[in-house]
Amino acid sequence: MSEIYKKxxxxxxxxxxxxxxxxxxxxxxxTAQSAWPNTxxxxxxxxxxxxxxxxxxxxxSTLTEAQRxxxxxxxxxxxIASREKLNEExxxxxxxxxxxxxxxxxxxxxxxxxxxxxxxxxxPLNPEATGFNSYKxxxxxxxxxxxxxxxxxxxxxxxxxxxxxxTFAGAKVAITPEDxxxxxxxxxxxxxxxxxxxxxxxxxxxPKALRAMHGIADRNVFSLVDPHTVLNIVDYGDFSVDxxxxxxxxxxxxxxxxxxxxxxxxxxxxxGDHSVMYPTVKGVRDANPEQPLTVVHxxxxxxxxxxxxxxxxxxxxxxxxxxxxxxxxxxxxxVGLRGPQASIESFQWMREQGILYHTMAEVELRGWDVVxxxxxxxxxxxxxxxxxxxxxxxxxxxxxTAAGRASPGGLTVRELAPLVRRFCAETDIAGFEIMDMAxxxxxxxxxxxxxxxxxxxxxxxIAMRKLGMSQExxxxxxxxxxxx
Amino acid sequence: xxxxxxxxxxxxxxxxxxxxxxxxxxxxxxxxxxxPETPIEFPASLETKLAQLTPEQxxxxxxxxxxxxxARTPExxxxxxxxxxxxxxxxxxxxxxWVAGQRSFxxxxxxVEIPLNTDSPDFNAWLVxxxxxxxxxxxxxxxxxxxxxxxxxxxxxTFAGAPVALTPEDLIAGEVDxxxxxxxxxxxxxxxxxxxxxxxMRLQGGMAGNDQYTQVNASRELNIVDYGDIAIDxxxxxxxxxxxxxxxxxxxxTGAIPFIIGGDHSLEYxxxxxxxxxxxxxxxxxxxxDAHYDVGRDSPHYISHGQPIYRLMVDGHxxxxxxxxVGLRSGGPDExxxxxxxxxxxxxxxxxEVERFGWDYVLERVLSEAKxxxxxxxxxxxxxxxxxxxxxxxxxxxxxxxxxxxxxxxxxxxxxxVNVVGFDLVxxxxxxxxxxxxxxxxxxxxxxxxxxIAMRKLELTEPxYLNPVTIDHAQDNYHEENN
Numbered sequence: 001m002s003e004i005y006k007k008x009x010x011x012x013x014x015x016x017x018x019x020x021x022x023x024x025x026x027x028x029x030x031t032a033q034s035a036w037p038n039t040x041x042x043x044x045x046x047x048x049x050x051x052x053x054x055x056x057x058x059x060x061s062t063l064t065e066a067q068r069x070x071x072x073x074x075x076x077x078x079x080i081a082s083r084e085k086l087n088e089e090x091x092x093x094x095x096x097x098x099x100x101x102x103x104x105x106x107x108x109x110x111x112x113x114x115x116x117x118x119x120x121x122x123x124p125l126n127p128e129a130t131g132f133n134s135y136k137x138x139x140x141x142x143x144x145x146x147x148x149x150x151x152x153x154x155x156x157x158x159x160x161x162x163x164x165x166x167t168f169a170g171a172k173v174a175i176t177p178e179d180x181x182x183x184x185x186x187x188x189x190x191x192x193x194x195x196x197x198x199x200x201x202x203x204x205x206x207p208k209a210l211r212a213m214h215g216i217a218d219r220n221v222f223s224l225v226d227p228h229t230v231l232n233i234v235d236y237g238d239f240s241v242d243x244x245x246x247x248x249x250x251x252x253x254x255x256x257x258x259x260x261x262x263x264x265x266x267x268x269x270x271x272g273d274h275s276v277m278y279p280t281v282k283g284v285r286d287a288n289p290e291q292p293l294t295v296v297h298x299x300x301x302x303x304x305x306x307x308x309x310x311x312x313x314x315x316x317x318x319x320x321x322x323x324x325x326x327x328x329x330x331x332x333x334x335v336g337l338r339g340p341q342a343s344i345e346s347f348q349w350m351r352e353q354g355i356l357y358h359t360m361a362e363v364e365l366r367g368w369d370v371v372x373x374x375x376x377x378x379x380x381x382x383x384x385x386x387x388x389x390x391x392x393x394x395x396x397x398x399x400x401t402a403a404g405r406a407s408p409g410g411l412t413v414r415e416l417a418p419l420v421r422r423f424c425a426e427t428d429i430a431g432f433e434i435m436d437m438a439x440x441x442x443x444x445x446x447x448x449x450x451x452x453x454x455x456x457x458x459x460x461x462i463a464m465r466k467l468g469m470s471q472e473x474x475x476x477x478x479x480x481x482x483x484x
Numbered sequence: 485x486x487x488x489x490x491x492x493x494x495x496x497x498x499x500x501x502x503x504x505x506x507x508x509x510x511x512x513x514x515x516x517x518x519x520p521e522t523p524i525e526f527p528a529s530l531e532t533k534l535a536q537l538t539p540e541q542x543x544x545x546x547x548x549x550x551x552x553x554x555a556r557t558p559e560x561x562x563x564x565x566x567x568x569x570x571x572x573x574x575x576x577x578x579x580x581x582w583v584a585g586q587r588s589f590x591x592x593x594x595x596v597e598i599p600l601n602t603d604s605p606d607f608n609a610w611l612v613x614x615x616x617x618x619x620x621x622x623x624x625x626x627x628x629x630x631x632x633x634x635x636x637x638x639x640x641x642t643f644a645g646a647p648v649a650l651t652p653e654d655l656i657a658g659e660v661d662x663x664x665x666x667x668x669x670x671x672x673x674x675x676x677x678x679x680x681x682x683x684x685m686r687l688q689g690g691m692a693g694n695d696q697y698t699q700v701n702a703s704r705e706l707n708i709v710d711y712g713d714i715a716i717d718x719x720x721x722x723x724x725x726x727x728x729x730x731x732x733x734x735x736x737x738t739g740a741i742p743f744i745i746g747g748d749h750s751l752e753y754x755x756x757x758x759x760x761x762x763x764x765x766x767x768x769x770x771x772x773x774d775a776h777y778d779v780g781r782d783s784p785h786y787i788s789h790g791q792p793i794y795r796l797m798v799d800g801h802x803x804x805x806x807x808x809x810v811g812l813r814s815g816g817p818d819e820x821x822x823x824x825x826x827x828x829x830x831x832x833x834x835x836x837e838v839e840r841f842g843w844d845y846v847l848e849r850v851l852s853e854a855k856x857x858x859x860x861x862x863x864x865x866x867x868x869x870x871x872x873x874x875x876x877x878x879x880x881x882x883x884x885x886x887x888x889x890x891x892x893x894x895x896x897x898x899x900x901x902v903n904v905v906g907f908d909l910v911x912x913x914x915x916x917x918x919x920x921x922x923x924x925x926x927x928x929x930x931x932x933x934x935x936x937i938a939m940r941k942l943e944l945t946e947p948x949y950l951n952p953v954t955i956d957h958a959q960d961n962y963h964e965e966n967n
Contacts, residue, residue, distance in 0.1 A: 078609070079618075089618075097617065104615035114600075114607040122597035123722045127589035129784040137586045140579035142572065143554055145564065196719060200915060201676035244671060244721070244785045247598040309600050309607045310719045440675055440915050 055091075062095045067102045075109045114309075123245070135240045136252040141176070151182035152234045167235035168207075168270070169216035169227075169459070174234040180263040186231040186466075187459065188265045189216070191238035192253060192272035192280070196246050198315050199405030202438035203273040207238055209402075209439035210270050210455075213448035220460035222421065223469060224476040227456070230463035236260065241272075246312050250279045257283025261431070266462065268455060271435035273404060274303060274314035277389050278321055284387055284431045285326050293430060294331040294384040295321070296375070296423065298416070299391030300407035301339040302346060302357070314405070314436065315341065322353060329353030331382050335375055335419075336360060336394035339407045360409055368415050376422060385430035388423060388458065392437050392451055402447035404436040413450055417457040418473075424461025425470050432458045521549055524558045530565050533573045541577045544584070554580050589784075598720075611715040611727050616651070625649075625657035626709045642710035643685060643745065644692035644702075644934065649709040655738040661706040662937060663740045664691075664930075666713035667728055667747040671721045672789050672911065674880035678748045681912035682713055684877075685745050685930070688923035695935040697896070698944065699951040702931070705938035711735060714744075721750045721787050729754035729761070736762040736906065741937065743930065746910030748879065749778055749789035752864045753796055759862055759906050760801045768905070769859050771808040771850070771898065773891070774866035775882040777817055777832070779804075779825065789911070797828070805829025808853050810846075810894075811869035814882050835884055843890050850894065851947075854902050862906040863898060863933065867926055874925045877917030888925050892932045893948075899936025901945050907933050 060068060070076065071086075080086050093101055114121065126132070152172035155165040167173060168189035174180055180188055191207025210216070217233055219226040227233065239256045242248035253276055260267050261284050269280055277297075285293050297303070297318065304319040312320055318334075321327050329350070338360040342350075350357050356378050363371050379386055393403040396410035423429070437451050464474060523546035526534060534542065544550050548558065555561035565573055589596065601607070626647035630638035642648060643664035649655055655663055666682025685691070692703040702708065714731045717723040728744075732755050735742040744755050752772070759768055772778065772793065780791035787795050796802045804825065813835040817825070825832055831853050838846050854861055868878045871885035898904060912926050939949065956963055 078606075100617045101615075104617045108612050108615060111612045112606050112609045114602040114604065116602075119602075119608065120600070120723060120726075121602050122599050123720055124597050124786060125589075125595070125784050126786050127591075127594075127596050129782050130588055131782065132587065132589040132594060132784045134587050137583055140582065142575045142579045143583070145555075195676055198718065201670055201679075202915070205675070242784075243673065244788055245598055246719075248784075307601075307604050307606050309602075309604045309717075309723075311599055311601055313719055440677070443918055 056087075059090065059093070059095050059098050062099065063102060067099075067106070070106050070109075071102065076105060078112065079105055079108050125248075135242055149182070150176065150178035152179055152185065152232070166211040168211050168268075169233050169235070169455075170214070171217070171228075171233045171235045174236050177259045177263050180234070180236070180260065180265045183234065184232055185234050185263070185265045187227075187233040187268055187462065188236040188260050189233065189268040189270065189455075190236040190256070190260070191270045192241065192276050193238055193243075194241045194246060194249055194253075194272040194276050195243055196275055196313065197273035197404035197436055197438065198313060199403075199436075200438050200441055201273070201404065202402075202440040203271050203404055203436050204243065205439045206272060206434075206437035206451075207270045209437065209448045210434075210452055211235070213445060213452050215449055215452035216455045217459055218456055220421075220456060221479055222418075222475050223425075223460055223464050224479060225460050225463045225467065225469070227459040227463045230466050231459065233459070241276075246275045247310075249276070250312065253279035254283040254286070257431075258287050261287035266429055267431045267433075268458070269431070269433035271433065271437065274299070274301075274389075274391050274435045275312055275317050277303070277314075277433065277435065278312055278317040280431065280433055281321055281387055281389070282324075282326050288385075288430075292331060292382075292384050293327055293387055294333065294379055294382040294427075295327050295387045295389060296333045296335065296379055297389045297391070298335045298394040299389075299435075300336055300393035300403075300410060301391070301405055302334060302337055302342045302350065304346070304350070304355075305341065306349075329355045331384060332356065333375055333378055334358060335371075336363075336411050338409055339393070339405065360411075363411070368411070372415070372419050375419065376426065379423065379427055386423060386427040387431045387433075388420070388429065389433050389435065390420070390454060391435045392447070392454075395450065395454075399450050400437075400442075400447045401444075402437055402439050402442035402451075404438040404441075406441075413453060417453060420454055420457040421461045421464075422473060424458040425464040425474060426461075426472065428465075429458065429462055521547065524548055524551070524561065526565075527562060530562065533565060533568075533570045536570060536574060537577060541574075541581065544581055545577050550584065551580065600723075610717055614650075623657070624651070624653040626654055626660065626707070641686040641689075643682075643743075644708050644710070644930075645689060646692070646703075646708040646710045649711050652734045652738050655709065655711075655735065655740050658709065659707055660709050660738065660740040661941070662708045662743055662934060663711040663735045663738075664708065664743040664745060665711035665731065665735065666745045667716065667751050668713055669716045669721060669724055669728075669747040669751055670718055671750065672748040672879035672913070675913055675916055676748075676879060677877075677913035677915040678746055678879060678911055679716070679718065680914045681747055681910070681926075682745045684912060684914040684923045685909075685926060686710070688920065688927050690924060690927035691930045692934050693931070695896075695931065696954060697893075697950050698935060698939055699954060700935050700938045700942060700944065702934035702938040705941055706934065708934065709740075716747070721748075721785075725750070725754045725787060729758045732758035732906070733761050741904065742906050743933070744906075744908040744910075745930075746908060746912070749774070749776075749864075749866050749910045750787050750792055751908060751910055752778065752792035753787055755864070755906060755908050756792075756796050756862055757799070757801045759860075763860055763905065765801070767860055768802065768862055769806045769808065769854070769857070770802065770862045770864060771810065771854055772864045772866075773810050773869040773886075774864075775811055775868045775885060776814045776866070776880065777809060777812055777821070777825065778866075779817070779821075779830075803829065805831075807831065808850060809833060810850055811835060811886055813884055814880075835886075838886075843886075847890070847894050851897060851901065854898055858903075860905045861898065861902045863895070863904060863908070865895070865907070865909045865929055866911050867909065867922070867929070868911055870925060875912075875917075875922050876919070877914045877922030878911045879913045879916075880911070888928060892928055895929055895932040896936045896939075897948060899933040900939040900949065901936075901947065903940075904933065904937065 076086050152174045154172050193204035193207055195201050195204035197203055217227040239253050257267055257280055303317050305316045306319050308316055332355045334357040358371050392400045393405045394411055396412055397406045399413050551561055555564050626649045628647045629640040668679035668682050670676050670679035694701040714728050732742045779793045781794050807830050809832040833846055867875045868881055869886055872881035874888055909930055
């Protein structure tokens, strides 16, 4: 068993032994470590011998059986950081203080749960508001002041527009699914300005910042493919959200993506905080219900917390997708994890779900090229269409300062762009989203430019695939060598 | 379902008067809605197209109020109808009525509530307090953080460099005059970052110490503490309201003046409600410094930073006539909104009034209104009342605001000359200002009030007291000779 796990079980055992009042020697031994320990033994099995001082034994004996049972359970760890620290707290108290300490701890833990008499079990809304649904009503075509034929329309005055009205990729605008169908659209880029991040909140301005910045569909030097010449790309506007409640946005976002995907266009979505990954993936999945989906989730955070009081947030969007079986664990690949959110139990749970996670620790140990190829091969092995959910927190903060939940030590543009390009060229992409871009955190243009570069990598890949350049790691021969 | 959404269970005895208050406020809203309008008269040329419509469709189409979001004026509506075929006209009106039907809440189609996961073992984990027994025993009272005799905070950043208090017992034992508490609520409708308001205000410093204008040192005259931050559920303003109110109330109940550092302006609801809990209904007036009026009505959400005052009124804590507002200049409210404010008795002072009459004149008017009936006063200071050039770091800035040289004197004077029982400073969003200026100006506003409260303790409550030594070098008789 690797070094990292050694301290933890020893602590668990130290106190559980102490509390049960006897010394236990567990027979289980370290198991040989495989290169990729997907089926490594559980973390809790290791046992150690612990001496208990007589004074602590005596103190514990003054507690009630219920109090001792509480200390034996995992509940104390909800109010104190570790068993070791709990042990110290017990040691330094006299019997009377310990009584008070344990009973306070038990009250605190009991208070964590929902109290029907005093807690709001639901968040009430105001049904008398005349504009209760105003944010999400789609405009019936007949109400347009002037008629127009369906199809993407340009907002440029010139044949070669420079600047002008900002749209994603400088693309034409489409508003309805009919526009997408009439324009035979391959890629519809849409904004989802939800701003409920558990980190810094400004993701509502993500779509604005990326529209205002160039680079999304520039010619790509690695392949010499120009996405605009190969693909029909449109700016599909923003999907309306209730900025005060993600719960009120979910259904509408899902419906909009369902309609978009049903036309055959690939959704490119610009968040918005990462909670919207739940309705986006759901919409894509529902549009093609017979076809399982592989989701590749780039991000510093695993987003699968399981016990929050709110039904949905960026911290549990992945859990909700798994819980509702919209995707299953074997079809979920996570890349770049390094945030403090995931504990050892979280990783254990992820293994049980079959999630193919790749932390920065793995990158540190094996190097990026190894991990990159492993990730690509895992996705290809599922033989499903791939949905890429790209949280900008996966990138290093130096290259993407404007991440709502930034975390040091991330991947670089030069590591990520090849992987994203290869994903989009070598697998069948069902959708791509870039999430939690919070522009106010970066007073320079760098974050926006690098975020657009990631979209460019995927658009390039999709264009390459359409041109038949989907062999492994295609690079254009003319750009990799001057040939003199 | 009661419209009192965030009230404490133990306040049920107030229910009767609240029902009364709800009735009176909503009746007025109702009357406004039902103000008669002149139906649109359609030209004869449209007669045949309109003949096919049902009476309900005709009634809808004839209402300027109902059709103006599709065609701004009757003339544009005629144009729209003229160019459409009879079939299209029918579909056009049906679509308008469909949209109107979609807009409002409909039982069965729309959810009237947002469900929470009541099975969560951590449902309340965010607000459960740390029992005293968890830490080594200590005497109740403010905890000094400094290592050295020379003063200073000892490196730990606290509001006003003050010692820390964690419980009401600490406040009582320390005979605390002012407890400064953070409330990092971050659900503003503009840019968001107000959750970092308390943090930057602790780091900035400058909130207390000697005041040049009066030579009063609030840190010396008052017992000030940093009461930490109030727990917030960042995914729900609604869920945060009750706990903020509890903590503000527990501060005020000890006799200390709560200074709440936000956080967004939704906080005005629990802050004012808590002080009404303590001092009783009818005993408090509120002065609201803000670019926005914050009396938004008709939102699907019961509380947000655009409507704390309306919610306070509807829940019966306070009346419009208890309110003074200063600095209004945002796009809303419209004329009807201002009329409604007048009807409700608000004493509002827009920047238009300042433009017409000048700041000194408005300042005196505001001060006399605030002193008027001798009641206790609560100050709610939204930093966006200041011009964005002084406060870049705020979520909903509006150009053309007050200057610090206007705001500091009025706050100092209010806190010295009126019985101020609570103060909040909200909407500081530091991510929007990479410089120190937002934090420094915010600290200066808080300091102006702390200074004023210290002046009041020293009985320096005469109108516009300034220290004689600092206003004149006295090497000659210049002012006597020239004024």
